[in-house]
Amino acid sequence: MKTLKDFASDINKCSKCGLCQSVCPVYKETGNDCAVSRGKFVMLDGVLKGDLKLNKTINKYLDLCLKCGKCKDFCPSNIDVCKIFETAKFEYVRKTFWGKFIWALESKYIFGSCLNILGRVQKLLSGGLFRKRLKASPAAKKLRLVYFKGCVNKVYPKVENALMKVLSFYDDIEIIEKEFSCCGLPFLSSGNIERFEEVKKHNLELLNCDYDYVLTDCASCEDTLKSYGLEKVLNAADFIAKYPKKFVFKKPVKVTFHKPCHLQNIDFLAKVLEMCENVEYIEMQGMEDCCGFAGEFAMKNNKISRAIGRKKAKNIIDTGADYVLSLCPSCTLGLHQGFAANKNFKHPEIKNLIEFLAQADEII
Numbered sequence: 001m002k003t004l005k006d007f008a009s010d011i012n013k014c015s016k017c018g019l020c021q022s023v024c025p026v027y028k029e030t031g032n033d034c035a036v037s038r039g040k041f042v043m044l045d046g047v048l049k050g051d052l053k054l055n056k057t058i059n060k061y062l063d064l065c066l067k068c069g070k071c072k073d074f075c076p077s078n079i080d081v082c083k084i085f086e087t088a089k090f091e092y093v094r095k096t097f098w099g100k101f102i103w104a105l106e107s108k109y110i111f112g113s114c115l116n117i118l119g120r121v122q123k124l125l126s127g128g129l130f131r132k133r134l135k136a137s138p139a140a141k142k143l144r145l146v147y148f149k150g151c152v153n154k155v156y157p158k159v160e161n162a163l164m165k166v167l168s169f170y171d172d173i174e175i176i177e178k179e180f181s182c183c184g185l186p187f188l189s190s191g192n193i194e195r196f197e198e199v200k201k202h203n204l205e206l207l208n209c210d211y212d213y214v215l216t217d218c219a220s221c222e223d224t225l226k227s228y229g230l231e232k233v234l235n236a237a238d239f240i241a242k243y244p245k246k247f248v249f250k251k252p253v254k255v256t257f258h259k260p261c262h263l264q265n266i267d268f269l270a271k272v273l274e275m276c277e278n279v280e281y282i283e284m285q286g287m288e289d290c291c292g293f294a295g296e297f298a299m300k301n302n303k304i305s306r307a308i309g310r311k312k313a314k315n316i317i318d319t320g321a322d323y324v325l326s327l328c329p330s331c332t333l334g335l336h337q338g339f340a341a342n343k344n345f346k347h348p349e350i351k352n353l354i355e356f357l358a359q360a361d362e363i364i
């Protein structure tokens, strides 16, 4: 595992050009240079030189980050910003009592077991233990899809059920389900790199099998699985764009789309919308702007999170769409938070894109 010292040359690559300020949602909201990568690098450089201590104040600024990666994508020095912040967070948290307590809660014995128990209870309640698996006819050439079920789907499988409904209209596919752990992204946010490596190892072991694609319905899971070094990861919308269907809606509906920060591209969007009959797309202003949620960030920096979400939600409301579509459960919470902050306005219904497609009157 790398230490902060191993990133010294990357930190020094920061030219202090300040370009990251123009894309950082937290900087735009607060105007605080310590919120953006440039300011964080100044502090971490001080830590490495021994001028500053990696203390509570620096940790507060490490937490003042949505891990959206916008600065990373924009940085002319090509610095892997999030990796550095995660490492610094790990080095700080492992020395604190509270941090070790949180990490203990995230262990497979507590977090993993709770998720398993909730998942089993949920399956029992929905009769899902006996759900029929989607299988291709033995004679047909099968497309083998390993379904990566994210944590939210384990507890509340609304999107999973919608995805399985859409997939049931495909012949010749086989869904392979495995007992994956969480993708690990939440552990990175709390600096728990050891736990992240543990779940990554477990998930990679399960993927040591024959498959065509790993399929996910969550942008954050997709991004994290790709960070494992996996190449054949597809989000469900990309899959539909690649293997088209027709989605017929009897009543005309207007939709808009919020791009989750972790979604690497939205090439699928135009293709999927073209497959929909009676669906009008209205692009919102700032489609790529962050919803401001990002799990822990919303808890630790709630005022800023709500302020970012409020602006996002206003842009969505202004479209007059019936539905705002997305591909990330965390964004769904962020959009709810944003709409709550705009409670005097009528807002569109929030749906995962797959959930929306599954409610088509006809899928051909």
Ligand code: SF4
Pocket (backbone or CB within 6 Å): 013, 014, 015, 016, 017, 018, 019, 020, 021, 037, 038, 071, 074, 075, 076, 077, 078, 079
């Ligand atoms: S864009 Fe990159 S190089 Fe420029 S200040 Fe930000 S982190 Fe440093």
Ligand code: SF4
Pocket (backbone or CB within 6 Å): 023, 024, 025, 026, 027, 035, 036, 037, 064, 065, 066, 067, 068, 069, 070, 071, 072, 081
């Ligand atoms: S990851 Fe996002 S929130 Fe964090 S410093 Fe970069 S742009 Fe700002």
